Amino acid sequence: MPKVNNNSYYTAPTSYLQQGDIFRIDLVAPAADEVQRIFRTKDGRHGSLVFEENCDGRVFGRKELDKLLESAPQAGFYTKPFHLTPDGQEEMVVVFARLFRYFIIATQTCDISGKDKSPQDWATILAVITLADLCRTETFPFSATGQLMTIHDFVKTYCDRSDEFEDTSDMDYAPNLRQIVADSAKLATNKKVLQDIRHLKNYLSSYYNKIFMFSLPADSEFALPESYVDFTSAFTVPTSKLLALQSRRFATIVDPYRIEFAKRFGEFFARVALPKPMRPA
Numbered sequence: 001m002p003k004v005n006n007n008s009y010y011t012a013p014t015s016y017l018q019q020g021d022i023f024r025i026d027l028v029a030p031a032a033d034e035v036q037r038i039f040r041t042k043d044g045r046h047g048s049l050v051f052e053e054n055c056d057g058r059v060f061g062r063k064e065l066d067k068l069l070e071s072a073p074q075a076g077f078y079t080k081p082f083h084l085t086p087d088g089q090e091e092m093v094v095v096f097a098r099l100f101r102y103f104i105i106a107t108q109t110c111d112i113s114g115k116d117k118s119p120q121d122w123a124t125i126l127a128v129i130t131l132a133d134l135c136r137t138e139t140f141p142f143s144a145t146g147q148l149m150t151i152h153d154f155v156k157t158y159c160d161r162s163d164e165f166e167d168t169s170d171m172d173y174a175p176n177l178r179q180i181v182a183d184s185a186k187l188a189t190n191k192k193v194l195q196d197i198r199h200l201k202n203y204l205s206s207y208y209n210k211i212f213m214f215s216l217p218a219d220s221e222f223a224l225p226e227s228y229v230d231f232t233s234a235f236t237v238p239t240s241k242l243l244a245l246q247s248r249r250f251a252t253i254v255d256p257y258r259i260e261f262a263k264r265f266g267e268f269f270a271r272v273a274l275p276k277p278m279r280p281a
Helices: 048-052 062-070 131-137 151-158 162-166 170-187 191-209 239-244 257-270
Strands: 021-030 037-041 057-061 097-105 122-130 139-142 147-150 213-216 227-238 249-253
Touching (some): 021 122, 122 239, 147 151, 191 213, 249 257
Antiparallel strands (some): 021 249, 097 122, 122 227
């Protein structure tokens, strides 16, 4: 039986993959894009050759590449766009992407563990975002500035004790941020700044209630800062990739919290958006 920590929210991972396993690893997750930016060698061969054979490469638009390939040899690495190469490599493209430092498995344990049956070829993972990363990277409208700013930059500029806040570790970020915002709400004299600080204080106390978020409490034993699972950032990966990375798992949500996580994720994607009932005029 794996060791469970004192607050019984997380446990050490088992020898097999499970729903609720949390990985600590930089994950580059691309966003779907209707523009086809295809990375190939300059003469139209598969992009992997740029790295394997030190060839010059560039990004092609789809029509441009199709025209180039009309006069190219119909063999070897001159594959048609999005066709596998002779050795099975997929197309290389350029897309917008985000960097996540943690992710969690959303697929049911029975489909990936290999305990009762062969694991499915594909699994679904969800991004785990720390409050520190949210505050440092995502922008919000603040009336005091009249422009978009990150929460981190707003606090540094307009809140008291921001010099202490600048070097805060990720583990201490959330409690320190809430304390600084609470203290600044009592001291601010500029009306617009005070309004922003009050809005920020309310946001920090309620943002975990959003339907697309699942709260993950901080845990010093597992070195996990206060975070949330983002149900809108779901990605499909080969189960074999997760197996190769399973040593990067550092914690697993225990029941009944894992069951609540699965229930919330299922409800988010299965929800039916119904209109409000019509009322008599």
